[in-house]
Amino acid sequence: MGTITQSPPRKIREVIEKAVIRFCGDSGDGMQVTGTQFSNTVALYGNDLATFPDYPAEIRAPAGTLPGVSGFQIHFGSTEVYTPGDAVDALVAMNPAALKMNLADLKKNGTLIVNADDFQPADLKKAQMASSPLEDHTLDAYRLFPVELTKLTGAALKELGLDAKSVDRCKNFFALGMCYWLYNRSMDSTFRWIEDKFKTKPLLIEANKLAMKAGYAYCEATEAFQVSYEIPPAKLEPGVYRSISGNTALALGFVAASQKAGIPLFLGSYPITPASDVLHELSKFKDFGVKTFQAEDEIAAVTSAIGAAYSGALGITTTSGPGMALKTEALGLAVAVELPLVVCNIQRGGPSTGLPTKTEQADLLQALYGRNSEAPLPVLAAATPGDCFWIALEASRIALKYMVPVIVLSDGYLANGAEPWRIPNVSELPEIPVHFATNPEGFLPYSRDPDTLARPWAIPGTPGLEHRVGGIEKQDGTGNLNYEPLNHEKMCRLRAAKVEAVAQEIPDVVPAGDPEGDLLIVGWGSTYGSITAALKAQRAMGRKIGHVHLRYLNPLPKNLGNVLKKYKKVLVPEMNMGQLLVLLRAKYLVDAQGYDKIQGKPFKQAELEAKIEEVLA
Amino acid sequence: MSTDTLPVYTKKDFQTDQDVRWCPGCGDYAILSAAQAVFPELGIPREKFVIVSGIGCSSRFPYYMNTYGFHGIHGRAPAIATGIKITRPDLEVWVATGDGDSLSIGGNHTIHMLRRNVGIKVLLFNNRIYGLTKGQYSPTSEFGKKTKSTPYGSPDRPFYPLSLALGADATFVARSVDVFQPHLKTTLKRAAAHRGSAFIEIMQNCNIFNDGAWESLTEKEVREDHIIAIEHGKPLVFGKNKDKGIRMNGIELEVVQLGNGVTENDVIIHDEKNHNPAYAFLLSRMDSTPGFPTPIGVLRAVEAVRYEDRIAEQIREVTAKHGKGDLAKLLRQGDTWEVK
Numbered sequence: 001m002g003t004i005t006q007s008p009p010r011k012i013r014e015v016i017e018k019a020v021i022r023f024c025g026d027s028g029d030g031m032q033v034t035g036t037q038f039s040n041t042v043a044l045y046g047n048d049l050a051t052f053p054d055y056p057a058e059i060r061a062p063a064g065t066l067p068g069v070s071g072f073q074i075h076f077g078s079t080e081v082y083t084p085g086d087a088v089d090a091l092v093a094m095n096p097a098a099l100k101m102n103l104a105d106l107k108k109n110g111t112l113i114v115n116a117d118d119f120q121p122a123d124l125k126k127a128q129m130a131s132s133p134l135e136d137h138t139l140d141a142y143r144l145f146p147v148e149l150t151k152l153t154g155a156a157l158k159e160l161g162l163d164a165k166s167v168d169r170c171k172n173f174f175a176l177g178m179c180y181w182l183y184n185r186s187m188d189s190t191f192r193w194i195e196d197k198f199k200t201k202p203l204l205i206e207a208n209k210l211a212m213k214a215g216y217a218y219c220e221a222t223e224a225f226q227v228s229y230e231i232p233p234a235k236l237e238p239g240v241y242r243s244i245s246g247n248t249a250l251a252l253g254f255v256a257a258s259q260k261a262g263i264p265l266f267l268g269s270y271p272i273t274p275a276s277d278v279l280h281e282l283s284k285f286k287d288f289g290v291k292t293f294q295a296e297d298e299i300a301a302v303t304s305a306i307g308a309a310y311s312g313a314l315g316i317t318t319t320s321g322p323g324m325a326l327k328t329e330a331l332g333l334a335v336a337v338e339l340p341l342v343v344c345n346i347q348r349g350g351p352s353t354g355l356p357t358k359t360e361q362a363d364l365l366q367a368l369y370g371r372n373s374e375a376p377l378p379v380l381a382a383a384t385p386g387d388c389f390w391i392a393l394e395a396s397r398i399a400l401k402y403m404v405p406v407i408v409l410s411d412g413y414l415a416n417g418a419e420p421w422r423i424p425n426v427s428e429l430p431e432i433p434v435h436f437a438t439n440p441e442g443f444l445p446y447s448r449d450p451d452t453l454a455r456p457w458a459i460p461g462t463p464g465l466e467h468r469v470g471g472i473e474k475q476d477g478t479g480n481l482n483y484e485p486l487n488h489e490k491m492c493r494l495r496a497a498k499v500e501a502v503a504q505e506i507p508d509v510v511p512a513g514d515p516e517g518d519l520l521i522v523g524w525g526s527t528y529g530s531i532t533a534a535l536k537a538q539r540a541m542g543r544k545i546g547h548v549h550l551r552y553l554n555p556l557p558k559n560l561g562n563v564l565k566k567y568k569k570v571l572v573p574e575m576n577m578g579q580l581l582v583l584l585r586a587k588y589l590v591d592a593q594g595y596d597k598i599q600g601k602p603f604k605q606a607e608l609e610a611k612i613e614e615v616l617a
Numbered sequence: 618m619s620t621d622t623l624p625v626y627t628k629k630d631f632q633t634d635q636d637v638r639w640c641p642g643c644g645d646y647a648i649l650s651a652a653q654a655v656f657p658e659l660g661i662p663r664e665k666f667v668i669v670s671g672i673g674c675s676s677r678f679p680y681y682m683n684t685y686g687f688h689g690i691h692g693r694a695p696a697i698a699t700g701i702k703i704t705r706p707d708l709e710v711w712v713a714t715g716d717g718d719s720l721s722i723g724g725n726h727t728i729h730m731l732r733r734n735v736g737i738k739v740l741l742f743n744n745r746i747y748g749l750t751k752g753q754y755s756p757t758s759e760f761g762k763k764t765k766s767t768p769y770g771s772p773d774r775p776f777y778p779l780s781l782a783l784g785a786d787a788t789f790v791a792r793s794v795d796v797f798q799p800h801l802k803t804t805l806k807r808a809a810a811h812r813g814s815a816f817i818e819i820m821q822n823c824n825i826f827n828d829g830a831w832e833s834l835t836e837k838e839v840r841e842d843h844i845i846a847i848e849h850g851k852p853l854v855f856g857k858n859k860d861k862g863i864r865m866n867g868i869e870l871e872v873v874q875l876g877n878g879v880t881e882n883d884v885i886i887h888d889e890k891n892h893n894p895a896y897a898f899l900l901s902r903m904d905s906t907p908g909f910p911t912p913i914g915v916l917r918a919v920e921a922v923r924y925e926d927r928i929a930e931q932i933r934e935v936t937a938k939h940g941k942g943d944l945a946k947l948l949r950q951g952d953t954w955e956v957k
C-alpha cells in the first residue's frame with residue numbers, strides 16, 4: 001500500500017425524496033439485468049419503488065438501431081411510490097439510438113450519462129443522426145457526462161485476459177456501479193447476484209465485480225461527479241418485504257392456493273409473451289407437487305387443465321390475448337361442465353400479435369363475453385404486481401367454492417413491473433375448503449349447493465360415483481343429455497345465477513379519497529398506481545375526488561351503483577377504447593366519460609391530472 | 618384396492634341406463650359391445666376407468682359406458698385425457714374418437730400425445746366420413762371420393778392413420794375391425810396391457826353416409842385375400858389357402874406366392890417389438906399398392922418411459938433432495954428486508 005498523497009475531492013451528498021432513473025441501450029446491452037439489479041438494491045435498502053421494463057419484441061434487433069432499444073425505469077423514494085414516474089431524473093444511454101429514443105423523457109437539467117465510445121459516425125448513422133449530439137449542443141439543457149464506458153471497462157479488466165466480447169458485456173455493470181455511487185447504494189446485493197449467476201464461471205464473477213467497482217470508483221475519483229444523492233428508506237407498513245413482479249406473485253399465489261386447498265396444482269401452458277414467466281416459476285416448484293405441462297398449443301394448455309380439474313387438481317392455465325382467443329371454446333366447455341379452473345390472461349397490445357412486449361388492458365370485454373352463447377364466468381383483475389398474489393388466491397378460492405372457471409386479468413406492465421411486497425404470514429392467507437363427493441347414496445352430478453349453486457366435485461376413482469359430463473346440454477340434477485327447451489333455459493339461468501352468487505362475498509367498494517364530491521374515478525387493473533398518484537396530487541389542490549378501483553369485474557360489487565351516484569361526474573381511464581366504460585354505462589345508466597390511452601404504455605400521472613382538470617373545469 | 622376385493626364384473630356393469638342413439642346398424646354398436654365385454658375382464662375397479670371423447674358419432678361413446686366419462690370438444694380429447702393422466706396416473710384413461718376428430722381438428726393433440734407416450738388408449742373409429750355432420754369427406758376418405766362437400770370428388774390425399782401414429786413414434790399401434798369381434802376384443806386387451814400410449818384404428822362402417830366403407834376388405838368371400846392378421850413371431854402369410862406371403866426386397870415389401878421353392882421361411886416373421894418404426898411403417902401402408910393385403914393386429918408394441926411417470930418421478934426426486942416444500946419459506950425466498 002502506498003501512502004495517500006492526495007485527498008479525494010470533496011463531494012456533496014444531497015438528501016432528496018424521490019428519484020426516477022432509466023437505463024437504456026441495445027437489447028444486447030443487458031439493460032433489463034441492470035435495471036433489475038438497481039431496483040433490488042433500492043428495495044433492500046427500504047425505499048418504496050415501482051419499475052417499468054420496456055423492451056422490444058425482437059430478441060436482438062440489429063445492434064445499435066432504433067428498434068433494438070431496450071429500457072428499464074425505476075422510480076424510488078422515501079415516501080409512497082405509485083408509478084414508475086413520468087419524467088426521468090437520471091438517464092443512462094449506452095448508445096446514440098438509446099439516447100434518441102429516450103431523451104424526450106429526461107427532465108431539463110437532468111443527469112445524462114452516455115457511453116461516449118459509442119458515438120462514432122457508424123453508430124450515429126445506425127441511429128439516423130446527422131451529427132453527434134455530444135458535440136452539436138443538442139444536450140446543453142442536461143448535465144451531460146460523456147463517459148468512455150467501453151474503454152474504461154476494458155482498462156479495468158485488462159489483467160483478467162478475457163476475450164474482447166466478454167469484456168464488452170461487462171460495461172453495463174460499470175454503468176451500474178456509477179449509479180450506485182450516484183445514489184449512495186451498496187453494491188453488496190449485486191455482488192451476491194453475480195456470484196450466484198456465474199457460479200460455474202469464476203472469471204466472469206471477477207470481471208463483473210471489477211467492472212462495477214471500477215464504475216463506482218470512477219465517480220468517486222473524477223471531478224466531473226460532484227453531487228450524489230441520498231434517498232432515505234420509506235415508511236412502509238411494518239413487516240418483512242421482498243421485491244416482487246406480477247408474474248412471480250401470480251405463481252406464488254397459485255402455490256399458496258394449492259397448499260391452502262390441500263389439492264395438487266396443475267398448470268397447462270403454452271409459451272407466450274408476457275405470460276411465460278409464470279410457467280417458468282411454477283415449473284421449479286416440484287417440491288410442492290406442482291405439475292406443469294408445456295402443451296403443444298394454447299388449446300391443449302386449457303383443455304389439459306380442465307382434465308386436471310376433473311381429476312381433482314387445482315387446474316390453471318396462463319396466457320396472453322392471442323392465446324386467450326384460442327382457449328375460447330374450451331372456456332365454454334368449462335362453464336358447461338362446471339369445473340373449477342383459473343385462466344390468467346396477461347394482457348398485451350393487440351389486436352392479433354399486436355405489441356407482444358407492450359402493455360394494454362383491452363381484453364376486458366373478451367373476458368366477459370368472448371364465448372359462444374350464454375357463458376358467464378367470474379372475472380378478477382389485479383391492481384399492482386403484489387396484488388397478483390392475492391388475486392391468484394381469490395380466483396382459486398372462488399373457482400373451487402362455486403365450481404366455476406374464473407378469469408384473472410393482469411397485463412404486461414404488472415407482469416414485469418416490480419414493487420416492494422409485504423410477505424404475508426401463512427396464517428393470514430384465506431382458508432380454501434375443498435369437498436370431494438364420496439357418498440353414492442342419492443348422488444346426482446348436477447345437484448346443487450343451495451348457497452353457492454355449485455355442483456358436487458366427484459372425481460374419478462371414487463367408487464359408486466361413476467357419471468358422465470360433457471359440453472352437450474344436460475338435465476339439471478342428473479346431468480343426462482337433454483335438449484328440452486325449458487331445461488335449457490333453466491340451465492342457462494342456473495349457470496348465470498351461480499356466477500352472480502359470487503357477489504354475496506365481494507366486499508363493498510369504499511372509494512379512496514372523498515366519499516362523495518365532484519368526480520369519481522373508476523379504474524381497474526394496472527392503472528391503479530397512476531390514478532392513485534394523480535388523485536393524491538389533485539386532492540392536495542382542494543378538489544373533491546374519489547377513486548374506486550375494481551378488482552372484481554364480474555360480478556361487480558353490489559354497492560357500486562350507489563357509489564357512482566354520489567359524485568357529480570364519473571371518469572373511467574383505461575388503456576383501451578372504453579371497455580369498462582361501456583359496462584358501467586349499460587349496467588348503471590350513468591353518464592360516465594372515458595379517458596383512453598392505447599399506446600402500449602401506462603398512463604402518466606401528469607396525463608391523468610390534466611384530464612381531471614379538464615373534466616372539472 | 619387389491620384384486621381379491623375386486624367385484625366380479627359382468628358386461629352389464631359397464632352398460633348405462635341411457636338410450637344408445639347411434640343409427641341402427643352402425644358399426645359403433647359392435648365396438649361398444651366389445652369394450653363392454655373386455656373391461657370387466659381387465660381386473661381393474663370400474664371407478665378407475667375414465668373415457669374421454671371429442672365430437673362426432675364415436676364421441677358419444679362415454680355416455681354408454683358406465684364408467685367416469687368426459688365428452689369434450691372437437692378434437693381435444695387427447696389433451697383433456699393428458700391432463701387427467703398427469704394428475705392421476707393410477708386411472709385407466711381411454712379416448713374414443715373418430716377420423717375427423719382425431720386426424721383433422723385434433724391432429725395436433727393426437728400426435729403430441731403419442732410422441733410423449735402418455736398412458737392413454739385411443740380407439741379411433743375410422744369410417745372415412747363425417748357422419749354427425751351428415752356426410753362430408755374426412756381425412757381418411759379416398760382420393761376422388763364423392764361426398765356432399767366434394768360433388769366432383771375429393772381432391773385430398775388421405776392419411777394412413779397407422780403411418781401417422783408411427784411417424785409420431787407411438788409405442789403401441791394396432792388395427793382391428795368392428796365386425797371382427799374376437800379380434801377386436803383381443804386387440805383391446807393388448808392395448809389395455811400396454812404401458813404408454815396405445816393407438817388402435819378400428820375400421821368401422823357408417824351404414825348411412827358411407828355404407829360399405831370397408832366392404833371390399835371385410836366381406837367374407839374376399840376377407841382372407843385382402844386382410845392379413847399379423848401376430849408377433851408368426852410369418853406374414855395370408856390368402857384363403859394361406860399360400861401368399863410378404864417378403865422384404867431391399868427396402869420394399871413384396872407379395873410372394875408360396876410354393877415352387879418359396880416357403881414360410883422366406884417371408885417376414887412379424888416383430889412388433891422392433892424399435893425401428895420403419896418396419897411397422899412399411900406394413901402400415903403396404904395396402905396402398907395393389908395386390909397387398911391390409912394388416913390387422915398389433916403392428917408395434919415397444920416399451921418407453923411413460924410421460925406421467927417421468928413427471929411424478931421428477932417430483933419425487935426434487936422432493937427427496939430438498940424436502941417437502943414449505944410455503945412460508947417459499948414466500949420469503951430471495952432477498953428480503955424488514956420494516957419496523
